[in-house]
Amino acid sequence: MFANWGSLAYRRRWVVLIATVVLAVAGGIWGLGVFDRLSQGGYDAPASESARANQVAEDAFGRQGGDVVVVYDTVDPARLQQIAGKLAELPEDAVLRVQPPIPSPEAGKSLVAITLRGSDSNTHVKQYEQIADRLAVDGVTQQVGGLVPTQQAINDMSSSDLAKAEAVSLPIVLVLLVIIFGGLVAASLPVVVGGLAIMGSLGVLHAISLGAEVNSFAVNVASLLGLGMAIDYGLFMVGRFREELAAGRGTEDAVRRTVMSAGRTVVFSATLLVIALSGLLLFPHGFLKSLSYGGMSAVAIAALVSVTLLPALLGVLGHRVDKLAVPWRKDRGGPSEAGWRRLASRVMKRPVLFVLPIVAVLLALGAPFLGVKFGEVTEKVLPEGNSARVAAETIDRDFPALASGGLKIVVTGDPSPADVQAFATGVGDVAGVGETRIAAEPKDGVWLLTADLEHDQLSDESKQALRDVRALAGPGTSEVLVGGSTAVVSDSLDAIRDKLPWMVLLLVGATFALMFLAFGSILLPIKAVVVSALSLSATFGVLVWVFQEGHGADLLGVTPAPLESGIVVLMAAMVFGLSTDYEVFLMSRMVEARGRGATTEEAVSAGLAKTGRVITAAALLLIVVTGAFAFSQITMMRFVGVGMILALALDATVVRMLLVPAVLKLLGNAAWWAPGPLRRIQERMAIHEDVPAEDEKVPARV
Template identity: 35%
Template sequence: MITRLAGPAMHRPKLILVLVGIAFLICGAIGSMATGRLTNGGFVAADSESARVAEILERDYGMSGMQLVFTVESDGGAQAPASAARGREIAERLRGDERIDKIVSPWTDPAMGSMLTSGDGKIGLIIATVLGGENDAPAHAAELADELTGARDGVTVHAGGQAMVWSETGTQTQKDLALAEAIALPLTFLLLMWFLRSAVAAAIPFITGVAAIAGTSAVLYLLTFAVDLSVFALNITTAIGLALAIDYSLLIIGRYREEIANGRDKRRALELAMQRGGRAVAFSGLTVGIALVGMSFFPMDFLRSLAYAGLAVVLMSIVLTLTLVPALLTLLGDRINRKPLREAKPVEQSLLYRIARVVQRRPAVCALPVLLLLVLLGSPIVGVKLGLPDERVLPTSLESRQVGDLLRDRFSGNGLGTVQIIVAAPARDGAVPDLRDYQAALSEVADVRSVTGPAGIFSGGELRAPAGPGTTAADSAYVAVATGLDPYSEAGQRQLDALHAVPEPGATVLFGGFAQQTADSAANIAQGFPYAVVWIAVVTFLLLFLLTGSVVLPLKALVLNVLSLSATFGALVWIFQDGHLGGLGTAATGYTIATIPVLLFCVAFGLSMDYEVFLLARFTEEWEQSDKTRQANDDAVALGIARSGRIVTAAALLMAVIFLGISASGVTMNRMLGLGLALAVLMDATLVRMILVPAFMRLLGTANWWAPARSRGFLEKVALRE
């Protein structure tokens, strides 16, 4: 496979470069249309309880779309003539717009005045429902906000709500991607020149990385015709594609230079580099792809779409490395070397070799402090709380974030936190039972302001007003629970549990709304996580078993990877959930965005195994050429670390720079992922590779290479060798 891909590149390099250049232009043109087709949703599974309620409300009650909130503020108060006139003007404008389904305001709905007016009386809210679903509603909201917001006659109007949050998230994400590329690309090229000591050599991985960016954007665009693809895929997959393309290119260049230094001619050196380095690239890509496929075990479209996009990007990075890189090396030849590499100092004199030998002399003493540090860093995981993202993931400069802060700080109620309940009629008679007692019991739950349904409007267990229209359908009833709590908070979740605990009224009850979406999201994560872990662990183990011929080495790799990942995620919980270090400029909400642990686990696991594969492939190569003694095991480890050390260190640093570019994002989710992936890569390339790997390999000795006797014949037939 590797020879078939690399062969034409070495024989007809100019043709390959022309074909890649044409593909680059086509992909760039196609990829430029990708952002307009990406969505912001998919955080809750389509078959979850809250999603079923949303479907029933849209189908039977005409309640569809996303919320758009306008704040009308003046020093004279919400009911001052100027404020009231502006509020009525906006309300009437929205009522006449075909993009708006429903609208309430204190000027058009006096009964809701107390809920829609701030505690100091200076701000009035207009809450509208925007039609169009996840794809069109945010765009409609942005258009309306551009038209209706601003300051006039002492009255200031701002726009927020879910529709505006999604609109501004998409816009901010695109800006962040441009910023990340502006930071990462120049730094990457400078670091490549520093590591490779040649501008010509640095150009090879840089060109491959830029080609990966164009290819990634085209892949994303094409995938949108098959699945709903999240806007967050833009940053994540672009970074993965760029990082892997540069990473794999460095490995091939490093192996090519090593073979030149060993006295090979240019042609033979490139063949060996592609055979041996190409095998490591293929294995690494497989392990990264396997980890990303793990996201497909979760029922949320957001994660599944990232799994598909990530897998496609990994495959593209492998193909680029095995075609574009050998073509460039064939044409550039010795020009990538600033001085003859045969003059390089012996590997035994390198710093990494000496560090490995020091660790091998005292493996337990060296490993124990590192293990304790990783456990300490991972300890905050026990306090992790999962929730859905709200406007606080955005920077404070954006309007939707400012409106959200106003709602939390200056309103006693929460007009956006309504708990939606559907009471389904029993199948036997098709009639909804009397809900008077049920609604009364719901209204007695702590912090519930009112309960509106077919039996009327209840508060504090008492009927306060008769029922309004639109609370019943053919085979169900709709009950709305107005609450004064933030649906994303712990108090909001406790209240949801208390509402669930109210005895059902002799019919099936389904809950919806933001609080239920948060609970469903956490349940979805818990549902898919065991399957993802088993998939990643088993398939990765089998691949590493075929690579090394050992049962022990794959198990060691999995254990060390889990340790470094737990330490990384623990650090993120400590910073972003608990608010230490000022949350690095983000709002500490007291919970972690539910999809972050899955994304971090799958992506970081694959990238960490990336370096583990490089090491194991080199260890195996050295071991197979040895006399298989304990000393040979130690030599294989020290030589493997030293010979792959410069390239692995360079690749890790470059990958960290790329991910830190993402962490410059104004969106909390991207900032967490960027920092988390950078920490995972750096931790794996330093503490794990330089200390824990040689320590454990020394302690186990020749047992590292053990495999059941019955598997030897099987391995001879199917083991993945050059």
């Protein structure tokens, strides 16, 4: 199949080239409309008890709390009357309710909560933009915070950081590609693929946003993976094409063989990564689904462009792919491959001396993850000094009763006032719960209670208090729903915990099945999963040590805090997917050599010699692309950037270049074994094509 496609891509190269570019560019132009449809929400579990509590309370009493919170630096009655008058002039189509100023004489400040009229986060941001410039009062200093201003600040900074990251990383990537390929023409091809992949993924995200919620971070993920994977795939394809040309083959044959070998590996690798990212769809959170949309579309389009546009473009260029070569360019092959062969030989001479220390170090690096704590997206993801974060810190300090969050308890079923009061007393007696009060007059048989928490809302004590309150018997036959910030985070974590085993099963099952069909071995897929798990645990251990425990946090400019669970799940999918990505690149060449009769040692040496330089170069380029996010102002994106740097550096060097060859040496011939019945199934369903011998020489022709 891939050989036939390679031949067709060459024969119809101009049609394929023009069609791919037109579709990608048109999709990108239309995709710009997604920026007006991006959401800022989706972090909670929509079917959870806390979500139902919020919905019942909203249906009965209207939306509670303030979307925008303004702290004015005055408690003077005349000034407060002036503030109230000013806020009363806010447009009714944007503002549902303005709470009267709440003074704090001790702090000399007053707080006003504004509830916006919209029903979703995207509408809230637009309504806030309508009133943002109308909150100031002459002669009074104010600070603006709350959920919506915080969301807008995160969105604005993430968009700005994305533009800066691409502006910085692209020139560096191009320079590195010129050094790697030794010529400007060859170096520009992966960048072209990356640009088209990003444009195409924007079009897909816009289409998805017409029927589903798409969080703004989906664009960041699409840009990161679209550019990064396109460069990886382009590097692999162009490198193989030049290798075929150097072997004396003509352009058509080189294109066909490139698609048949490297193209198949790219599609296979992208399929594994798409499946890994599809695991995010198992979770009910709109945020995780959005990240899945962005990641899957970017990776799929990067692979699609790599096996359509790139073969056609290579067919047009032929030997001109080496044009504009740099003066210091060296001949390909020889010394570089010899160095990787020597490394493989050294590792396989003493495999145990490599396996044991590497596994021990990876496990030690992963140990801090055993103490991981999960939280939510708060103003702390913003840099210190940001106005929304400063306002939140002011509220926490000067209005602690309003900032504590607490529990929001909804009682339905029209219970008697006496029963509700007795229930409220029981809630107040729960350890860790402070004052409990009836927050509003009952309406339509629904009561609303609030309960203060004596500890931080995300502490273990508060989470236990939540569980204890939920365990209380309701008044009479009434149904009790407990919501609030602590409940939202706890329910979100529970939803992730419930679905996580299914995601792991999907990743492991898909990896095993596809790698078995591709390589015809039972132990190779098992080894791939175990090695990827070691790399993943080491990465997360270091991230917990820095971002949660605070070691080196000052150097990174982040505030230590519990990790946002959604970002951790995203990182797990991406790191596992990329680990198997490099595994496929490496093993595909080893299996090719093995298929031509090489011993295990010879196959490992050949595979490392052919892909060692490509894998390390691909990892370096992806580190530059993703590492640019390590300088983001948003902690979540900085977490992703640092995590990707760690994961790629570990995986592409220590794991793939040292651990994998050592393990294969220990496994010996068993590495390639499969039971007879499974072997026959694999031979019937195999997703590989025989590649002629590497040293087969044919007359060069164009």
